[in-house]
Amino acid sequence: MNEEQVVPSCRLSGMSFTLFSAAELRRLSVKEVTNPQTFDVLMHPNPGGLHDSAFGPADWDEVCETCGMNSIFCPGHMGHIVLPMPVYNPxxxxxxxxxxxxxxxxxxxxxxxxxxxxxxxxxxxxxxxxxxxxxxxxxxxxxxxxxxxxxxxxxxxxxxxxxxxxxxxxxxxxxxxxxx
Structure with a gap:
């Protein structure tokens, strides 16, 4: 392997973190979480719950409902919960x-x-x-x-x-x- 490909060519000079706005969250979200029950009686993810298959595969042999990839390649997807009043970030x-x-x-x-x-x-x-x-x-x-x-x-x-x-x-x- 060529040594130039291994050695980084630049240094990180800064980094920043911000919180998403409500509009950004909705744009990034693939689905709204509406079901308060995460799992059914057989411990399968409920549609509209926190582990809905639209957010990514829950098991190694499943395929993502959103991107169609398996658990190895699916990056996971974000959902959102609509709250009746503002909540402060703890x-x-x-x-x-x-x-x-x-x-x-x-x-x-x-x-x-x-x-x-x-x-x-x-x-x-x-x-x-x-x-x-x-x-x-x-x-x-x-x-x-x-x-x-x-x-x-x-x-x-x-x-x-x-x-x-x-x-x-x-x-x-x-x-x-x-x-x-």
Whole structure:
């Protein structure tokens, strides 16, 4: 075997995870789960249940109802459950609780100076574009301005905003220039 085929030619530089929106979930779903009984008396999957054959073969000798492949080649398929009211994702409870603790119950803003809030906004924007190196740069810019102007920075939001915007804009221009 040729050594060039074995050695990776590039490195992973970033990774992100997001949650699907309701519209994305419905688009990816092959079937709605409507039957609360997963199995019948003989322990066979019930149609419309969690183990419906449309989601993939349950046994090695079965064929998938959706893609027609056997259990070795079928990747499995996603379904959805329509709930009568919104349900919070339990994996996000801790994060949601911290955000609620740090926000005003009247205006719903986070308890932080506007400049820090804007920094978070620009860091999230940089993340969305895959500009991981820019996140630290943004923090350093704000830190530098705070060190330089001390308490006077409280009256300089527009200057902070302009500096952070320029940093993200330059990074995006660099990203698009490298693509072309």
């Amino acid at each position: 994996l996000l409870f801790q994060t949601m609780f911290k955000l609620l603790q740090g926000s005003c119950t009247f205006c719903h803003r986070l308890y932080m100076p506007r400049r820090v809030s804007y920094l978070c906004k620009k860091q999230m924007q940089a993340l969305n574009f895959g500009l991981l190196h820019t996140i630290d740069e943004l923090r350093d810019i704000l830190s530098d301005l705070q060190n330089r102007f001390g308490d006077g920075i409280k009256n300089m939001f527009e200057d902070v905003k302009r500096s952070l915007d320029e940093c993200v804009d330059e990074a995006m221009i660099g990203m698009f220039a490298s693509v072309v």
